[in-house]
Structure formats: structure tokens, C-alpha cells
Amino acid sequence: MSTGSGTSLSPTAIQLWRRARGLLLAAAVLAVAGVAIAAIRSGPEYGLLDPRSTDDHGSRAAAELLRERGIEIEMVSTSTEAKKAVGPHTTLLVSDPDALSRRQSSDLRTAPRSGGRTVLVAPGPAATRALTRGVRASAPTSVELTPPDCDFPPAERAGDAELGGVRYTVTTDQADTCYLHRSLPSLVRLPADSDNGSRAGADGGDTVLLGAPDPLYNQRLAHRGNASLMLQLLGSRPHLVWYVPSPAGSSTDGDGERGLLELLPDGWSWALLQLSFAAVLAALWRARRLGPLVSEQLPVSVRASETTEGRARLYRRADARDSASEALRSATRARLAGLLGLSAAEAHSPQALTTAVAASSSADSAPGPGTTTQPPSDATQLYNLLFGSAPPNDADLVRLADELDALERRLSHSTSTTSRPTDKERTP
Numbered sequence: 001m002s003t004g005s006g007t008s009l010s011p012t013a014i015q016l017w018r019r020a021r022g023l024l025l026a027a028a029v030l031a032v033a034g035v036a037i038a039a040i041r042s043g044p045e046y047g048l049l050d051p052r053s054t055d056d057h058g059s060r061a062a063a064e065l066l067r068e069r070g071i072e073i074e075m076v077s078t079s080t081e082a083k084k085a086v087g088p089h090t091t092l093l094v095s096d097p098d099a100l101s102r103r104q105s106s107d108l109r110t111a112p113r114s115g116g117r118t119v120l121v122a123p124g125p126a127a128t129r130a131l132t133r134g135v136r137a138s139a140p141t142s143v144e145l146t147p148p149d150c151d152f153p154p155a156e157r158a159g160d161a162e163l164g165g166v167r168y169t170v171t172t173d174q175a176d177t178c179y180l181h182r183s184l185p186s187l188v189r190l191p192a193d194s195d196n197g198s199r200a201g202a203d204g205g206d207t208v209l210l211g212a213p214d215p216l217y218n219q220r221l222a223h224r225g226n227a228s229l230m231l232q233l234l235g236s237r238p239h240l241v242w243y244v245p246s247p248a249g250s251s252t253d254g255d256g257e258r259g260l261l262e263l264l265p266d267g268w269s270w271a272l273l274q275l276s277f278a279a280v281l282a283a284l285w286r287a288r289r290l291g292p293l294v295s296e297q298l299p300v301s302v303r304a305s306e307t308t309e310g311r312a313r314l315y316r317r318a319d320a321r322d323s324a325s326e327a328l329r330s331a332t333r334a335r336l337a338g339l340l341g342l343s344a345a346e347a348h349s350p351q352a353l354t355t356a357v358a359a360s361s362s363a364d365s366a367p368g369p370g371t372t373t374q375p376p377s378d379a380t381q382l383y384n385l386l387f388g389s390a391p392p393n394d395a396d397l398v399r400l401a402d403e404l405d406a407l408e409r410r411l412s413h414s415t416s417t418t419s420r421p422t423d424k425e426r427t428p
Helices: 013-041 060-068 079-085 102-109 125-131 153-158 226-234 247-252 266-290 304-317 321-340 350-363 379-387 394-419
Strands: 072-076 090-094 117-121 135-137 141-146 161-165 168-170 176-181 184-191 206-210 239-243
Touching (some): 013 266, 060 072, 072 079, 079 090, 090 226, 102 125, 117 226, 125 135, 141 176, 153 226, 161 184, 161 226, 168 184, 321 379, 321 394, 379 394
Parallel strands (some): 072 239
Antiparallel strands (some): 135 168, 141 161, 184 206
């Protein structure tokens, strides 16, 4: 074996750093940005109609007005807490009925029967069907200043208010319908026992459907009769349960167990998503930089005999006598075809090759020089030798190699003797 130069083809540390520094810098920037965004977003965030929010669409102004009038406000985020808190002296405000699951809606359906009031803010078709009877949600309309047009006392005292949104079709005559838009009300009051066909019972429980949340917003509360209407609807009982449904609350309403991802703040989930997306883009970028394969000079030279021996050892280790015998036969057929002047296609044609070899072998039956094995000359025997099945054991494989070698030597000797000129042919 001859070795080449001792130059190492492995990249050095400096080369690795030059290749990876751009990617590492980009990953560091993305990591810092993701952590910063997660830290900012993981702070307190309030949704719509949250009594703690001072945003335009929050409801802290309404909550403060109710507290000034002696109303105790309790904020809950699960239907289980809301169900436990309701009673004859309680008003239950559901800020987002459409976010309730079937189980949560079932928990709240019996709340008005306890004698308290339930206020549903803009319930859609599914929530209206799950929480009430005799009422069906219709197509929404725009929110605008609307007269009450009913004899419901809180609406009469409040006067014009900014209502609209979801309209309702009422099929029971026990309901109060106010603030009509195209003949359909956007505020409906249902007594708790209206399903039984009687007017409000002695317990005084009822359900109020409010078609739009606008009167509860901080930015709209001071407009016309919005504040008066909200104070009367939410302040009729001394205790107000403000139910703000949340995804975390829906999971705890089930079996009480929450997964690891549900415990993470929303900001960290977004940061993880951004980092994963950046990692995929970086992988695609690096994959495109690989480019096509480049041929390089091998550091060492390997003799052909060593390559043959190595391949033979692999055949032996894999016990692949079929592949080894086919390699021997294929090489022998190609050399025999060259000696006999046959084409490449005829070299692998059993009939053409065996006929030509048999005809040439019959001309000279003596074995070739340097061999003691007598190769077959019959066409059937030649077929089995050149195109037969794989040897069953190593001894037969060695015997096959000897016979192929003997056949090639005899045919080579026969063709060289035939092509050698005689003394008579040499004489001019």
C-alpha cells in the first residue's frame, strides 16, 4: 500500500467557526427577540369586558360604578365557580357565552332557578339554544342609539341606549322584548319559570340577553342611557359574579388536570413557535449551501488485488455464494466472448455462447498450460458451468472457480494456437 501526503482533510476549528458564525449570530438574535417578546406578552393581559381592564373595550368603569353603589363583585373564570357562587341575591354576568363548552353551559343553565339574575352578553345561536328556551338568535345588525320600546322597568328608566348586535326571535309570551331593530329585540328578559308557562314566580329569577356588549365598554359607558341600563341590570342584587371564560378555565372545568403546554403563558408558546420556524428555515438554508458532490483525490492508493480480496471477504462474511458465483461467471463469459469474437449481447446469451465455446473446445481437447482440471466440452455441461445455479457450499464455489479458470485457459490456448502461422505460411 502506498500512502499519499499527510495533509488532513478535516476542517479546523477556525474554519468551523467561520462557517457557523453567521448561523449562530442569527440564532442568538432570534433567541433574544423571542425571550423579549415572551417576557412582554407574559405580563397581565385582559380581554374584552374584563372588570380589571382600563382599555377602551374593558369594563373597569362599570365595575367601579357598581362598587360605589355597594355591589360586591366577584370575578370567576370557571363554570364550577360560577355555579357555586349563584344564589337568590346574586347576578351572574357571562361576558362571552359563545366560549362556553357544552358542559359549562349545562352547569349554568339552572342558575336562574336559584332566584338570581343571569345576564348573557351577545350570545350567538349555539349559546342561546344551550342556555335558554323559547328564544332563537337571528342575524346581527349594527349598534346604534335605540329607544327601549317596552315596559321593562330598567329599560324604561334608562331610555335610549346604544344597542343592536345580535337580534332575537322570541316564541314565548312570557318575555320582555326591548330595543327593537327591524321588529326584533336586541334585549330580552326571560323569567326563570317561563318554560312552565307562567309569569315570573315568587323567586324572581330571570335571564337577560343583551345583544351587544357596547354599553359595558369603558369608552361607551357614559353615552346616553348606557350606564343607567347597565347599573340596573347588574346592580339589582347585592352580589355580582362576573364570569370571564378562559381556555385555562375550560380545562379545569373538566377533570381538573392541565398539561404542561397549558401551564405556559401565551407569550412563551409564541416564542417557541417562532424559534421552531427559524430553526426549520436555517436547516433549509444550510441544506442548499451543500451543493453538488465534488470529486477529490484520495489520500491513499489501493492495489487492485487488495480490492478484490476485500470484496471476497465481504462475500464470505455475508455467505453470498450466489453473488460471488455470478461475478465469476459474468467475468468469464465476457472474456470468453472476447476470445471468440462475440458481441456483448452474445456473451450473456446461453445458446450463442455455449455453442461457440463447445465448437472451439472440440478443436483442442488438451488442457491449457498450468492447469490440471479438465473443463467440460459438452454444451449441457458448459451451460451448467457458465449459467448454472449457485454452489451450495464453499468447496463447490472453489471448484467452480477452478473449472472456469481451466475453461478460459484452454480456450485461450486453443485460439492462440489456431491464430499462430505455420512454417509453410512463413515461407515467401
